[in-house]
Amino acid sequence: MGNPRVEVDQDMCVGSANCVEVAKGAFKLNDEDKAEVDDPTAVSIEDLREAEEQCPVAAILVEEDE
Ligand code: SF4
Incomplete structure (x- = not known):
């Protein structure tokens, strides 16, 4: 399995x-208080999925490479 693809709208x-x-470690807020992807490899795929689920506006997309 390769690295997951993570995007923030x-x-x-x-x-x-x-x-x-x-x-x-996977996400950071920028100067405009918008989340950016920082280092997706800093956490487990489960944590990335959790972040995706916890986003109140579903702005996060996590895709795992097969
Ligand atoms: S959880 Fe969603 S709305 Fe909140 S900072 Fe992260 S991407 Fe933005």
């Missing part, structure tokens, strides 16, 4: 920072 993100808390 900057237009949808409301800066709640759930993802930053749930998957520490």
